Amino acid sequence: MNFTFTDDQADFGLVVRDVLAGCRDDRGAAAWQRLGTLGFFGMLVDDSRGGLGLRLADALPALEETGRAAMPGPVVDTAVAGALLLDGPELDKLAAGALRVAVADSASTAADADLADVIVAWPRVASRDAVSSQAPQLRVRLEPRPGIDPARPLFTVTLDGDTRELTGSAVTAWRAATVATAAQLIGAARHLLDTTVAYARERTQFGRAIGGFQAVKHRLADVAIAVEFAAPLVHRAALSYELPSGERDVSAAKAAANDAARLAAEAALQVHGAIGYTHELELRHWLTRVWSWSAAYGTSATHRARVRALVREVPRWP
């Protein structure tokens, strides 16, 4: 057994980190372009189809980096859910970074649907490109609805006319996308912890850096501990999401990642103090992203109910 990332897996993450560094715009167009040239969006697509042929577990460090950067755009819906659900020419375009996917939840809400070329609304899928669509009478209606993160707008999706049934396994894709979102939350939490530690080393009050006060130290230590022990649950779920224990493991991972990231957000805001509560800093992008992603693919309450229901159902250890 080797439950650590290989050099290749870690290096792919570092490349993504470098590519995303200093690349911020409102909806992520530039970052999308750069990741596309790396083959990021086709990372889970078979190499015979022009993808990188990675397993979800191989892609975790890279997904975590998109979270560290709070990268806008439907990253997980495209690179994970879309990659596992689509096929044919759409999949080829997706692998090339030339097609975006938005996935609607059970309340027909999809994030970033205005950017998407293909909309998935379980169990159906529709293309928004009326010209190239094989179903020209198709109509997709998007109605903006209030969201938490201005850089991750939400839409109520209605698919009218001819739509296709999904080809891949909806359950598998949903689980994989849930794990991937959990990985993004871990990345966002690490960013929040790093920047808050840096701020606490610089900001002085009472004649000393506030990071020297035990009340601040212990709060940040608790964030470090929460992130450190949420991450392995996410890594495990990436290995087991297709197994009988997958449903339980995926829910355990998402709940833990949600909670760790929200703890990091709360501590980050508290340690930054009043300036953190303003638009003066970039901190707010990570706060709203953490709250938004914690709701995406299931809140902690939803996932914990699932763990509760399943905890006695599947073998607890080998």
Next chain:
Amino acid sequence: MDLDFTPAEQSFRAEVRSWLAEHTPRHLPSLDTADGFAAHRAWEARLAAERLSVVSWPEEYGGRGASLIEWLIFEEEYWAAGAPARVTQNGIFLLAPTLFTYGTPEQRATWLPRMARADDVWAQAWSEPGAGSDLAALTSRAVRADGGWRLHGLKTWSSRAAYAGHGFGLFRTSGERHHGLTYFLFPLDDVEVRPIAQLDGEYGFAELAFDGVFVPDSMVLGDVGQGWRIAMATTSSERGLTLRSPGRFLATASRLVDLAADAGDPVLLDRAARCWTEAEAYRLHTFTTARRLMDGTEIGAASSLGKVFWSELDLRMHTLAMDLLGDRAAGTPWYDGFLFSLAGPIYAGTNEIQRNIVAERVLGLPR
């Protein structure tokens, strides 16, 4: 990255499981009583005869040369079988790793096989009345004598010392604070041992009074004056995986889930399911740590992250058990476990100190 046990690891697990199923004693008296101490030693001698007492040690010292992953498998099976707490734990989990790193070949050959068979049970002697969390404030000293040293001073909260035959600890040979400390091994024969009753009423602690106790040079561990560095190697074992393997928390969490499910209260079951998830997180995290150790990485200050996590998890689990059982907990292992779990955030460096270490040495916040 994978979570796949090799065929060899699987067959090792099967062997351990089947041996334990047949031989694990039902119930032993507390190891902090004279009868219990003897019964626990006899049980561990039994384990040693199967080469199961210290599976990760080299064969020449009584082990099987098993990998850390196999040791973790052993621990999972040991605690799942409901086997007794280890009376030798201070020796095999804290002193032995230090002996392997800093001991002479003679010291290893003398002490390790006896420790593996529970012939010798070792007590730890770190704290003093004026030096607990601030261990470097210790004042016990060693004075040079012909062929060795004479130990003077008072050690306290010394686990297992009421019944053990040997101890290990730090004494000042020169200097101040972290400098000039030396790591000594000593027999308890000439030490005045004053047992101290713990919360459960048993004598899990003792105070040790040294009044010129002679120890030969052969019982100095590592170089004179290097004791702090050597002791820190031990305490990082104590905080890390070697003292508290995930197996014991997994077993507790699993029993807790059953207890909570039988109670039929979804709020309590939710707390149990969270504990189970956290025990799993500790298990998975430990697989990563074990692999890093096997690849030669030092864990160092990061062991403090784990110490806070497992000790507070253990307390949450036993607090929940008390909520589930009320005073029906009395006389069951849940109450003993509850009392023991309360000690977790204190021993091996309080969790307040651990959080300082995480903040300063892992995150890089100012001292």
